[in-house]
Amino acid sequence: MANRSERSYCRSRSRSSRISACVSSETSAPGKKSSQGGTRAMLTKSACRAAVAKVSMWALRVSSPGCTPRPSRSSRTGPCDSGRVTSGPGGSSVSPVSLQAATRSAATITRAGNRREGCMTLRRFLLASVVLGVIAGAAAGGIRALVGDGEAEPPLPTATVAPTPAPERETPLAVAQRFADAWEAGDAPAMYDLLDSGTRASLPLATFAEAYAGFRQEVGVTAIDVSVSGEDAQRVTFRVRLETSYFGTLEYATAVPFVSPEQGSPRIAWTPEVMHPALTPGRELQGEVWRPARGAIYDRNGEPLAITLDVRMIGLDRSRVFDEGTVTAAFVSFGFEEDEVAAAFASPLGQRHRVPLGIVPDSRVEEAARFVEAVPGAVLWFEERRVHPLGPAAAHVVGYTREYTAEELADRPDAGLLPGDRFGAVGIEAAMNDVLAGRVGARLVVTGGDDEPVVLFERAYVPGEDVHTTLDAALLQAAHEGLAGLRGAAVVLDPRTNAILALNSSPAFDPNAFELGNEASVTAFTTSDDDPLNDRATHGLYSAGSTFKLVTGAAGLAQGAFSPADRIFCGAIWYGIDPPRRNWEGEQGELSIAEGLMRSCNPVFYEIALTLYNEAPGALPDMARAFGFGAETGVEGLYDDSGLVPDAAWKQAIRGEPWYPGDAVNLGIGQGDLLITPLQLANAYSAFLNGELRTPTILAGVAPLDRGVLPLESQDVAHLRAGLELVTGTRGTAGWVFADLGYDDFGGKSGTAEEAEGQAHVLFVAYSPRDVPAALAAVVFDDAEEGRPFAAPLARDLVLAALNPGGSEEETEEEESP
Missing domain, CATH: 3.40.710.10 (DD-peptidase/beta-lactamase superfamily)
Known part of the structure; x- marks a missing residue:
């Protein structure tokens, strides 16, 4: 098994930014170049033609010593939709919906090693500050957000909330309420329509939408509530409550600036401070997350009783199966039970998603490789799994892990857990879960400018530790x-x-x-x-x-x-x-x-x-x-x-x-x-x-x-x-x-x-x-x-x-x- 610091890592993001990054297979310090080009990142910034403002938009910046994506991790901390396929095609066994949710969990995610000092996935999503200046007497310049190929990327499709019919002249409170409703719904076009004409002239819709999408992703927002209070245009306030994946519940208030034209309703003179009051000019919001690897369980002689490893998986890509009976017979001849194969065929996952059937031991690797070449729909891939080498011989005393249910995750909103995370169900795995699992570390901070960093949230990182037993x-x-x-x-x-x-x-x-x-x-x-x-x-x-x-x-x-x-x-x-x-x-x-x-x-x-x-x-x-x-x-x-x-x-x-x-x-x-x-x-x-x-x-x-x-x-x-x-x-x-x-x-x-x-x-x-x-x-x-x-x-x-x-x-x- 390759050292975790010697594996290649590649991620691509193709929806709202088309920003890609690739870290070479050779180990290099974050930010340094390697023999294959080092850390490469494409970051685009909009140009301010009127010298009025500068926008450094939502960009993906990757810095990592290098590691290999795995389906189990990709679904939780990265946008990969497949692991390393040793032989045979097949999509990830993680659904696209859960994958998108996972990629919105934090800007910088470090998948920590387990006292072996191996660095896991490190991803960095940087939300740069957006500064909009207005110079008296000068016309506001146009701002373009050049992403990837130089064209503005359209925003992610969102469910548009039908705007409340506007009277001939609305109050600032009414405008702010419509903006708040659209913010909660993730409806960037509806929010954009409520900005003043000067802001809209200098800030394209795509740039505005990406700023909010980036904000949600950087903070890992899972739920949002925005209420409005105030009496007039000078005293309108958003009171924001954010439920997040890693940073607990964030609550803050931010002022809403208005421009009141001679005719028509007042409109919002938007700046990044409307998203969060700390995003003053030159300041940026940065989130960091450290996810611990689960510790191993050993017997008194150092033999592993439970350990997390990259293992070869064999399973099905049902989109390539034309004769279910023949494929079933082949898997049965390989050593699986017929009802196990039937359950794989009946999996609720999509037809192109890999459905695992079992682990391939080292002694059968060559046999398995020949098998997948001969059997349509059979696939091999690497995946991180909790492995119990003794199997039934230590089943009850060592135990096993299982995924948190949706209800259990809801009961632990501040733990930094994600769908797919596992915990000890029975045995030593359960009794020593806190020691083995460690604790997700997280830090959300506002940096930049001349001011000192402001920490909005911090949870101490606790690495997962190995458990040594008296068992033989x-x-x-x-x-x-x-x-x-x-x-x-x-x-x-x-x-x-x-x-x-x-x-x-x-x-x-x-x-x-x-x-x-x-x-x-x-x-x-x-x-x-x-x-x-x-x-x-x-x-x-x-x-x-x-x-x-x-x-x-x-x-x-x-x-x-x-x-x-x-x-x-x-x-x-x-x-x-x-x-x-x-x-x-x-x-x-x-x-x-x-x-x-x-x-x-x-x-x-x-x-x-x-x-x-x-x-x-x-x-x-x-x-x-x-x-x-x-x-x-x-x-x-x-x-x-x-x-x-x-x-x-x-x-x-x-x-x-x-x-x-x-x-x-x-x-x-x-x-x-x-x-x-x-x-x-x-x-x-x-x-x-x-x-x-x-x-x-x-x-x-x-x-x-x-x-x-x-x-x-x-x-x-x-x-x-x-x-x-x-x-x-x-x-x-x-x-x-x-x-x-x-x-x-x-x-x-x-x-x-x-x-x-x-x-x-x-x-x-x-x-x-x-x-x-x-x-x-x-x-x-x-x-x-x-x-x-x-x-x-x-x-x-x-x-x-x-x-x-x-x-x-x-x-x-x-x-x-x-």
């Missing part, structure tokens, strides 16, 4: 592949720092489809019964199942109701409440709490929960909150759900019912109304391993915040930790995944929970090494029947991958074949 691209890919498209989620943490290494939800979606506007893919994602847009890792709410038994054991020990030495009967049926409850694996005899974790014995934890209900009401819900359940994790850079820890107060408030023993017993095994997220589950186990609850981190350089020490004695922690290690031992419920295969330096806990609808989901938490855990993984599958064979193995493999980043195949084989 390889782990994200491994988790995505391990979830295998089944409904579920996976979270990987480093318990030492509480940094998130991977956070995946399944099924996933391709964020590039949203960046490209692939309607067929987006529709498939939004209508799927599997809800792929739902981030189950942070917003999926699950019963914790047996993974919650760690919390129940901790509450029993912390309250002193039980000790590590106590034995609790694990029978086939537990009779603590009515009706009795069956044990899923039958009688296991007398077990300690640690052994209860090993066998995941329900009666052991029923007994603990019931005892706490009777002796220390609220102790179990309080311990759950100490582990971080029932509240957002506080991770900076993401949004997550708080879940729910039910208790007596909650049930009374929500259902108007008391907290029964059955509620406490259900909570004791992680069921009932308890709701957690996979991120909370991983964070809770990390808290247990470190003795305190902390916020997870996903942004590099951000330290976790301490949220409270767990109320556990060291001997209690050791007892519970031994239980988690027994789970992965030969007698544990997960021994078949760990100890039986030689993985003996792990701890963990399994869980299965039944939903109210009857479906069960499966969970597993694993960590390693036992002495100083450096990696922890929490895995959830929505369907227990589908996910039971995969949950524990996937958690184990993710921990191994985190402990051995970038490990060789030989090392992996040795670990997997002990």
Whole structure:
């Protein structure tokens, strides 16, 4: 990809001024000549034949280190109607209407680089001051505006407002009101008709119209309101309110000078000060805009997770297609889905506008070039796009961007945003949008003459910044592949720092489809019964199942109701409440709490929960909150759900019912109304391993915040930790995944929970090494029947991958074949 400072830039403006400019492909300082002619600009000025006045009219002046136009930018900051076509013709995918609106946004627009010091588009629209002098006793000279080929350019077509029928002699207020109405409507001829004869003799209509058109363009006017006040010809005032693209709302008042002939109605002795009072002789209005480039998102090793690039696009120019069926078949053979091609053919854009279908990877450039040569209507071009290299593997955590709607733009009138601008919709793209997007800078100033510059508007420019994360691209890919498209989620943490290494939800979606506007893919994602847009890792709410038994054991020990030495009967049926409850694996005899974790014995934890209900009401819900359940994790850079820890107060408030023993017993095994997220589950186990609850981190350089020490004695922690290690031992419920295969330096806990609808989901938490855990993984599958064979193995493999980043195949084989 060429350096942004080494690209050619060419713009042409053909409507009201025919002024062209071209900057050579070699880098040169603004205003300096390059080897190919340097900065060339054709500026024309009118000649004042009577030496009465001079008009330096609306001209286009371009000064740039050089860059290449792109369709996505052209629609927003320049008048180009196409990008660099690599192969095949085709118009821009941006409509002409939006293109014209974009070119009227500001005089000088700098498309800023992203800490790479690359200068983007720099355009300068200069509104020179218009000075009209009248010398007593001398006839006013004619003024010509020579533009391009020396001929006066006709004004842009405007909707003419029918002038109010004029009486034989109007008042100055009435004349001013008609002028104001025409100004609001952009009706230059109607305004011109209200000027005095001397002004009209020296100022051609084309020059006058271009002055107002230039004023609107320089200021980026999107709406205008002009009211009139005054009592006589000496005290008539325009009160002007301008809504602008970049400079917010400008309000000012300007005096209206009149000439009262002996016969007929008074007429306006126009000068540029009628447009704005600051446009005194020798003064000019100059606007500058700096548009930041969106920052990139990187993993902990510097691998891009989201980045803005110039990419090769392949798509359709439907004006060259004569056989839709044949072209569709060709695109399908190239790798696109038939419904994607059909959606492109049905695009509301004009027939000659390029309709993108997808990005061409570097590995298929030659193939794509041959394809567009052979298929009528197929086109290739470069375009700036937000790219997500990992695609679905990082879709939920990184997110994607989308365009602002018309309503959202209207709600941000002073932000300098344009139609087509994008912002983060979900994930890190959304949570860190202000950092990534920066802020459009703008400055509107009056300069020239002997006076000091007058700043009419200024907004500080803030460049978009890169965001570096703790995520690991390889782990994200491994988790995505391990979830295998089944409904579920996976979270990987480093318990030492509480940094998130991977956070995946399944099924996933391709964020590039949203960046490209692939309607067929987006529709498939939004209508799927599997809800792929739902981030189950942070917003999926699950019963914790047996993974919650760690919390129940901790509450029993912390309250002193039980000790590590106590034995609790694990029978086939537990009779603590009515009706009795069956044990899923039958009688296991007398077990300690640690052994209860090993066998995941329900009666052991029923007994603990019931005892706490009777002796220390609220102790179990309080311990759950100490582990971080029932509240957002506080991770900076993401949004997550708080879940729910039910208790007596909650049930009374929500259902108007008391907290029964059955509620406490259900909570004791992680069921009932308890709701957690996979991120909370991983964070809770990390808290247990470190003795305190902390916020997870996903942004590099951000330290976790301490949220409270767990109320556990060291001997209690050791007892519970031994239980988690027994789970992965030969007698544990997960021994078949760990100890039986030689993985003996792990701890963990399994869980299965039944939903109210009857479906069960499966969970597993694993960590390693036992002495100083450096990696922890929490895995959830929505369907227990589908996910039971995969949950524990996937958690184990993710921990191994985190402990051995970038490990060789030989090392992996040795670990997997002990």
